[in-house]
Ligand code: IMP
């Protein structure tokens with residue numbers, strides 16, 4: 001019997017333990033520290049979902065860099081609405097900088113495409129994407145996802161910053177919706 005949690009009206013079961021997540025972040029940080037050496041770097045974390053991933057990853061980053069937090073529309077329920085709001089909160093001058101976008105999860109890629117479009121308007125030198133989770137089979141876009149923590153199947157998950165209607169972000173492990 002796997003560990004279960006109740007979030008609002010739904011039951012979720014343990015899917016990815018904390019240790020596996022932390023190990024994936026170790027690997028991501030190692031790659032980023034190598035690849036970003038000598039670059040003028042700013043990490044841009046997408047609130048709300050990426051706040052825990054960003055905090056864990058950024059403390060493992062050893063290259064000199066900035067970090068800032070931006071916000072988009074929140075995700076409602078268990079399926080992508082397709083509607084996202086404007087990107088708000090960029091006060092830094094990111095022109096000619098290397099931007100690393102930090103996301104909790106890339107699902108269809110609709111949200112990330114929207115973020116990329118808006119970020120390009122600030123004329124950074126280059127943009128890399130780092131996401132904790134990637135639903136490869138749900139992805140319908142063609143831009144590259146440069147850094148992936150863990151690939152996951154096309155299932156709804158909560159925990160580690162990811163929510164179900166606002167709840168469940170504080171779970172240390174990842175849980176998947178019970179069938
Ligand atoms: P996309 O636009 O389809 O790529 O969806 C991306 C956004 O949907 C993410 O930033 C999350 O906020 C949300 N999302 C996608 N899949 C899940 C999930 O399994 N659990 C919780 N939120 C999710």
Ligand code: MG
Pocket residue numbers: 046047048049050104105
């Ligand atoms: Mg998100």
